[in-house]
Amino acid sequence: MFTFAHLSDLHLPMPALSGWRPLANKRILGYLSYQLKRKNVHRQSVLAALVEDLRRQAPDHIVITGDLTNIALPEEFSAAAWWLEALGPPERVTVVPGNHDALVAVPWPRSLGRWAPLMSDPGTPLHDAGGFPFVRRRGPIALIGVSSACPTPPFHASGRVGDDQLARLARLLEQLRAPSVFRVVLIHHPPIGGMMTHRKRLIDQAAFRAVIERAGAELVLHGHHHLFSQDALATPAGTAPVLGVPSASARRHLGRQHAGYHVCRLAADAASWRLEIEVRGLAEAEDRFTTERGFAMTIPNDSADSRPPAAMSAG
Numbered sequence: 299m300f301t302f303a304h305l306s307d308l309h310l311p312m313p314a315l316s317g318w319r320p321l322a323n324k325r326i327l328g329y330l331s332y333q334l335k336r337k338n339v340h341r342q343s344v345l346a347a348l349v350e351d352l353r354r355q356a357p358d359h360i361v362i363t364g365d366l367t368n369i370a371l372p373e374e375f376s377a378a379a380w381w382l383e384a385l386g387p388p389e390r391v392t393v394v395p396g397n398h399d400a401l402v403a404v405p406w407p408r409s410l411g412r413w414a415p416l417m418s419d420p421g422t423p424l425h426d427a428g429g430f431p432f433v434r435r436r437g438p439i440a441l442i443g444v445s446s447a448c449p450t451p452p453f454h455a456s457g458r459v460g461d462d463q464l465a466r467l468a469r470l471l472e473q474l475r476a477p478s479v480f481r482v483v484l485i486h487h488p489p490i491g492g493m494m495t496h497r498k499r500l501i502d503q504a505a506f507r508a509v510i511e512r513a514g515a516e517l518v519l520h521g522h523h524h525l526f527s528q529d530a531l532a533t534p535a536g537t538a539p540v541l542g543v544p545s546a547s548a549r550r551h552l553g554r555q556h557a558g559y560h561v562c563r564l565a566a567d568a569a570s571w572r573l574e575i576e577v578r579g580l581a582e583a584e585d586r587f588t589t590e591r592g593f594a595m596t597i598p599n600d601s602a603d604s605r606p607p608a609a610m611s612a613g
Protein backbone atom coordinates (compact mmCIF):
# COMPACT_ATOMS: atom_id res chain seq x y z
CA MET A 299 0.00 0.00 0.00
CA PHE A 300 1.35 3.41 -1.01
CA THR A 301 -0.40 6.54 0.28
CA PHE A 302 -0.27 10.04 -1.08
CA ALA A 303 -2.14 13.22 -0.22
CA HIS A 304 -3.30 15.63 -2.92
CA LEU A 305 -3.64 19.31 -2.00
CA SER A 306 -4.06 22.39 -4.13
CA ASP A 307 -4.54 26.16 -4.30
CA LEU A 308 -3.12 27.02 -0.88
CA HIS A 309 -2.73 30.77 -1.56
CA LEU A 310 -0.41 31.16 1.42
CA PRO A 311 -0.52 34.44 3.41
CA MET A 312 1.22 37.24 1.54
CA PRO A 313 4.33 38.68 3.23
CA ALA A 314 4.33 42.43 3.90
CA LEU A 315 5.19 44.51 0.83
CA SER A 316 8.51 46.36 0.93
CA GLY A 317 7.10 49.06 -1.39
CA TRP A 318 4.60 49.63 -4.17
CA ARG A 319 6.98 49.17 -7.10
CA PRO A 320 6.33 45.38 -7.44
CA LEU A 321 2.65 46.19 -8.08
CA ALA A 322 3.28 48.35 -11.15
CA ASN A 323 1.96 45.62 -13.48
CA LYS A 324 -0.77 42.98 -13.51
CA ARG A 325 0.01 42.30 -9.86
CA ILE A 326 -2.01 45.35 -8.75
CA LEU A 327 -5.26 43.57 -9.67
CA GLY A 328 -4.22 40.42 -7.81
CA TYR A 329 -3.11 42.50 -4.84
CA LEU A 330 -6.48 44.24 -4.62
CA SER A 331 -8.25 40.89 -4.94
CA TYR A 332 -6.09 39.53 -2.12
CA GLN A 333 -6.77 42.48 0.18
CA LEU A 334 -10.50 42.60 -0.53
CA LYS A 335 -11.28 38.90 -0.63
CA ARG A 336 -8.57 36.28 -0.69
CA LYS A 337 -6.90 37.05 2.65
CA ASN A 338 -10.25 36.61 4.43
CA VAL A 339 -10.84 33.24 2.74
CA HIS A 340 -7.46 31.52 2.89
CA ARG A 341 -6.65 31.50 6.59
CA GLN A 342 -3.57 30.84 8.64
CA SER A 343 -5.67 28.89 11.15
CA VAL A 344 -6.84 26.52 8.41
CA LEU A 345 -3.26 26.04 7.20
CA ALA A 346 -2.21 25.17 10.76
CA ALA A 347 -5.05 22.63 10.98
CA LEU A 348 -4.02 21.22 7.59
CA VAL A 349 -0.39 20.72 8.63
CA GLU A 350 -1.51 19.03 11.84
CA ASP A 351 -3.91 16.76 9.94
CA LEU A 352 -1.24 15.78 7.42
CA ARG A 353 1.12 14.98 10.28
CA ARG A 354 -1.52 12.66 11.72
CA GLN A 355 -2.36 11.06 8.33
CA ALA A 356 1.35 10.55 7.62
CA PRO A 357 1.07 9.82 3.87
CA ASP A 358 4.12 8.45 2.10
CA HIS A 359 4.05 11.49 -0.19
CA ILE A 360 2.26 14.84 -0.60
CA VAL A 361 1.50 16.40 -4.00
CA ILE A 362 0.40 20.02 -4.43
CA THR A 363 -1.09 21.13 -7.75
CA GLY A 364 -0.20 24.79 -7.72
CA ASP A 365 -1.25 28.27 -6.67
CA LEU A 366 0.78 28.48 -3.48
CA THR A 367 1.25 32.22 -4.02
CA ASN A 368 -1.17 35.04 -4.77
CA ILE A 369 0.64 37.52 -7.02
CA ALA A 370 3.97 35.76 -7.71
CA LEU A 371 6.15 38.06 -5.62
CA PRO A 372 9.69 36.74 -5.05
CA GLU A 373 8.98 37.09 -1.32
CA GLU A 374 5.97 34.81 -1.70
CA PHE A 375 8.07 32.10 -3.38
CA SER A 376 10.55 32.27 -0.50
CA ALA A 377 7.81 32.18 2.14
CA ALA A 378 6.20 29.22 0.38
CA ALA A 379 9.56 27.40 0.26
CA TRP A 380 9.85 27.76 4.04
CA TRP A 381 6.25 26.64 4.55
CA LEU A 382 6.87 23.61 2.34
CA GLU A 383 9.99 22.76 4.35
CA ALA A 384 7.82 22.56 7.45
CA LEU A 385 5.43 20.23 5.61
CA GLY A 386 8.07 17.59 4.97
CA PRO A 387 11.44 16.93 3.39
CA PRO A 388 11.70 17.68 -0.36
CA GLU A 389 11.82 13.98 -1.22
CA ARG A 390 8.32 13.56 0.27
CA VAL A 391 6.62 16.63 -1.24
CA THR A 392 6.04 17.40 -4.93
CA VAL A 393 4.75 20.66 -6.38
CA VAL A 394 3.65 21.93 -9.79
CA PRO A 395 2.96 25.64 -10.39
CA GLY A 396 -0.42 27.30 -10.92
CA ASN A 397 -1.46 30.45 -12.74
CA HIS A 398 -1.00 32.62 -9.63
CA ASP A 399 2.61 31.36 -9.42
CA ALA A 400 3.16 32.73 -12.94
CA LEU A 401 1.04 35.89 -12.73
CA VAL A 402 3.95 37.87 -14.12
CA ALA A 403 7.32 36.64 -15.38
CA VAL A 404 9.87 36.45 -12.54
CA PRO A 405 13.45 35.13 -13.02
CA TRP A 406 13.63 31.41 -12.23
CA PRO A 407 15.99 31.63 -9.21
CA ARG A 408 13.65 34.13 -7.50
CA SER A 409 10.45 32.28 -8.34
CA LEU A 410 9.90 28.58 -9.14
CA GLY A 411 13.60 27.90 -8.69
CA ARG A 412 12.97 28.26 -4.94
CA TRP A 413 10.84 25.12 -5.17
CA ALA A 414 13.14 23.17 -7.50
CA PRO A 415 14.01 20.54 -4.83
CA LEU A 416 10.30 19.61 -4.85
CA MET A 417 10.15 19.36 -8.64
CA SER A 418 13.23 17.26 -9.27
CA ASP A 419 15.51 14.66 -7.78
CA PRO A 420 19.23 14.97 -7.02
CA GLY A 421 20.26 13.20 -10.23
CA THR A 422 17.87 15.13 -12.45
CA PRO A 423 17.88 18.78 -11.33
CA LEU A 424 15.36 21.23 -12.76
CA HIS A 425 17.22 24.32 -14.01
CA ASP A 426 14.38 26.32 -15.60
CA ALA A 427 10.85 26.09 -16.97
CA GLY A 428 12.20 24.10 -19.94
CA GLY A 429 12.56 21.15 -17.57
CA PHE A 430 8.81 20.48 -17.39
CA PRO A 431 7.39 17.91 -17.27
CA PHE A 432 9.59 16.44 -14.55
CA VAL A 433 9.40 12.89 -13.25
CA ARG A 434 9.77 11.72 -9.66
CA ARG A 435 9.57 8.01 -8.84
CA ARG A 436 8.23 7.04 -5.43
CA GLY A 437 7.37 3.41 -4.68
CA PRO A 438 5.01 2.17 -7.41
CA ILE A 439 4.09 5.66 -8.59
CA ALA A 440 5.71 7.91 -11.16
CA LEU A 441 4.78 11.55 -10.60
CA ILE A 442 4.86 13.48 -13.87
CA GLY A 443 4.71 17.21 -13.16
CA VAL A 444 3.32 19.34 -15.99
CA SER A 445 3.33 23.14 -15.89
CA SER A 446 0.23 24.85 -17.25
CA ALA A 447 1.27 28.10 -15.58
CA CYS A 448 2.03 31.05 -17.83
CA PRO A 449 1.52 34.83 -17.62
CA THR A 450 -1.86 35.91 -19.02
CA PRO A 451 -3.60 39.21 -19.83
CA PRO A 452 -5.40 41.04 -16.99
CA PHE A 453 -8.61 39.32 -15.78
CA HIS A 454 -7.50 36.01 -17.29
CA ALA A 455 -6.37 32.89 -15.41
CA SER A 456 -6.00 30.51 -18.31
CA GLY A 457 -3.20 27.99 -18.71
CA ARG A 458 -1.24 26.46 -21.53
CA VAL A 459 1.02 23.39 -21.61
CA GLY A 460 2.60 24.09 -24.98
CA ASP A 461 3.75 21.85 -27.81
CA ASP A 462 7.23 21.15 -26.42
CA GLN A 463 5.92 19.98 -23.06
CA LEU A 464 3.18 17.93 -24.69
CA ALA A 465 5.70 16.12 -26.88
CA ARG A 466 7.93 15.44 -23.89
CA LEU A 467 4.92 14.32 -21.83
CA ALA A 468 3.97 11.80 -24.52
CA ARG A 469 7.52 10.40 -24.59
CA LEU A 470 7.73 10.15 -20.79
CA LEU A 471 4.37 8.42 -20.49
CA GLU A 472 5.39 5.88 -23.12
CA GLN A 473 8.78 5.29 -21.45
CA LEU A 474 7.16 4.81 -18.05
CA ARG A 475 4.42 2.50 -19.32
CA ALA A 476 4.67 -0.78 -17.41
CA PRO A 477 2.23 -2.94 -15.43
CA SER A 478 4.18 -2.14 -12.26
CA VAL A 479 4.17 1.65 -12.69
CA PHE A 480 1.24 3.88 -11.68
CA ARG A 481 1.63 7.08 -13.70
CA VAL A 482 0.19 10.14 -11.97
CA VAL A 483 0.07 13.30 -14.09
CA LEU A 484 -0.01 16.53 -12.06
CA ILE A 485 -1.35 19.69 -13.70
CA HIS A 486 -2.89 22.83 -12.20
CA HIS A 487 -5.66 23.49 -14.73
CA PRO A 488 -8.48 20.95 -15.23
CA PRO A 489 -7.95 19.23 -18.59
CA ILE A 490 -11.71 18.62 -18.95
CA GLY A 491 -13.86 20.71 -21.27
CA GLY A 492 -16.63 22.84 -19.77
CA MET A 493 -15.22 22.77 -16.25
CA MET A 494 -13.89 26.34 -16.34
CA THR A 495 -14.97 29.60 -17.92
CA HIS A 496 -13.26 30.65 -21.14
CA ARG A 497 -10.83 33.03 -19.41
CA LYS A 498 -9.79 30.42 -16.81
CA ARG A 499 -9.54 27.37 -19.07
CA LEU A 500 -6.62 25.22 -20.13
CA ILE A 501 -6.19 26.53 -23.66
CA ASP A 502 -4.62 23.39 -25.16
CA GLN A 503 -6.70 20.91 -23.20
CA ALA A 504 -7.71 18.98 -26.33
CA ALA A 505 -4.05 18.38 -27.18
CA PHE A 506 -3.37 17.33 -23.58
CA ARG A 507 -6.28 14.86 -23.70
CA ALA A 508 -4.98 13.50 -27.01
CA VAL A 509 -1.61 12.76 -25.39
CA ILE A 510 -3.27 10.87 -22.52
CA GLU A 511 -5.48 9.00 -24.98
CA ARG A 512 -2.46 7.94 -27.02
CA ALA A 513 0.25 7.38 -24.40
CA GLY A 514 -1.86 6.48 -21.35
CA ALA A 515 -1.75 7.39 -17.67
CA GLU A 516 -3.31 5.85 -14.59
CA LEU A 517 -4.41 9.07 -12.83
CA VAL A 518 -4.57 12.82 -13.50
CA LEU A 519 -4.68 15.26 -10.54
CA HIS A 520 -5.48 18.97 -10.77
CA GLY A 521 -6.76 21.99 -8.86
CA HIS A 522 -7.63 25.56 -9.99
CA HIS A 523 -11.43 25.32 -9.75
CA HIS A 524 -11.48 25.09 -5.91
CA LEU A 525 -13.91 22.14 -6.00
CA PHE A 526 -13.92 18.42 -5.45
CA SER A 527 -14.47 16.86 -8.87
CA GLN A 528 -14.23 13.46 -10.49
CA ASP A 529 -14.00 12.83 -14.21
CA ALA A 530 -12.14 10.51 -16.56
CA LEU A 531 -10.00 10.62 -19.68
CA ALA A 532 -9.69 7.94 -22.33
CA THR A 533 -6.46 5.93 -22.34
CA PRO A 534 -5.26 2.97 -24.43
CA ALA A 535 -6.07 0.67 -21.50
CA GLY A 536 -9.55 2.14 -20.85
CA THR A 537 -9.91 5.31 -18.83
CA ALA A 538 -7.88 7.21 -16.25
CA PRO A 539 -9.61 9.02 -13.36
CA VAL A 540 -9.22 12.79 -13.29
CA LEU A 541 -9.57 14.08 -9.73
CA GLY A 542 -9.76 17.71 -8.63
CA VAL A 543 -9.60 19.08 -5.10
CA PRO A 544 -10.66 22.43 -3.60
CA SER A 545 -8.34 24.86 -1.92
CA ALA A 546 -6.80 23.24 1.14
CA SER A 547 -6.74 26.54 3.04
CA ALA A 548 -10.19 28.11 2.49
CA ARG A 549 -12.90 28.56 5.04
CA ARG A 550 -16.45 28.31 3.69
CA HIS A 551 -17.43 31.48 1.81
CA LEU A 552 -20.15 32.61 -0.60
CA GLY A 553 -21.37 29.08 -1.18
CA ARG A 554 -17.92 27.84 -2.27
CA GLN A 555 -16.50 24.62 -0.83
CA HIS A 556 -14.53 24.82 2.40
CA ALA A 557 -11.01 23.47 2.60
CA GLY A 558 -10.43 19.86 1.68
CA TYR A 559 -7.98 17.42 0.21
CA HIS A 560 -7.64 13.79 -0.75
CA VAL A 561 -5.73 10.97 0.86
CA CYS A 562 -5.16 8.31 -1.83
CA ARG A 563 -4.28 4.73 -0.95
CA LEU A 564 -2.93 2.62 -3.80
CA ALA A 565 -2.68 -1.15 -3.96
CA ALA A 566 -2.06 -3.49 -6.89
CA ASP A 567 -3.17 -6.92 -7.96
CA ALA A 568 -2.19 -8.91 -11.02
CA ALA A 569 -4.22 -7.01 -13.63
CA SER A 570 -5.30 -3.76 -12.05
CA TRP A 571 -4.76 -1.06 -9.47
CA ARG A 572 -7.13 -0.33 -6.61
CA LEU A 573 -7.23 3.30 -5.54
CA GLU A 574 -9.08 4.25 -2.37
CA ILE A 575 -9.80 7.94 -1.88
CA GLU A 576 -10.50 9.45 1.52
CA VAL A 577 -11.99 12.94 1.33
CA ARG A 578 -10.73 15.07 4.21
CA GLY A 579 -12.56 18.33 4.86
CA LEU A 580 -12.47 21.23 7.26
CA ALA A 581 -14.82 20.97 10.23
CA GLU A 582 -15.04 24.71 10.32
CA ALA A 583 -16.24 25.32 13.85
CA GLU A 584 -13.33 23.35 15.19
CA ASP A 585 -10.62 24.30 12.69
CA ARG A 586 -9.67 20.71 12.19
CA PHE A 587 -10.00 18.27 9.29
CA THR A 588 -12.18 15.16 9.44
CA THR A 589 -13.14 12.35 7.07
CA GLU A 590 -16.13 13.48 4.98
CA ARG A 591 -16.53 10.44 2.71
CA GLY A 592 -14.61 7.88 0.75
CA PHE A 593 -14.76 6.06 -2.55
CA ALA A 594 -12.68 3.55 -4.45
CA MET A 595 -11.91 2.77 -8.06
CA THR A 596 -10.27 0.03 -10.06
CA ILE A 597 -7.86 1.18 -12.73
CA PRO A 598 -6.49 -1.21 -15.35
CA ASN A 599 -2.72 -1.52 -15.38
CA ASP A 600 -1.35 -0.56 -18.74
CA SER A 601 0.42 -3.60 -20.07
CA ALA A 602 0.67 -4.68 -23.67
CA ASP A 603 -2.07 -7.26 -22.92
CA SER A 604 -4.51 -4.64 -21.64
CA ARG A 605 -4.42 -2.52 -24.77
CA PRO A 606 -6.92 -3.25 -27.52
CA PRO A 607 -5.48 -4.38 -30.87
CA ALA A 608 -4.01 -1.51 -32.87
CA ALA A 609 -6.69 -1.75 -35.57
CA MET A 610 -9.45 -1.36 -33.01
CA SER A 611 -7.83 1.50 -31.09
CA ALA A 612 -7.17 3.37 -34.32
CA GLY A 613 -10.85 3.20 -35.27
Ligand SMILES: [Fe+2]
Pocket residue numbers: 365396397398455486521522523
Ligand atom coordinates in the same frame (compact mmCIF):
# COMPACT_ATOMS: atom_id res chain seq x y z
FE1 LIG B 1 -5.50 28.62 -10.36
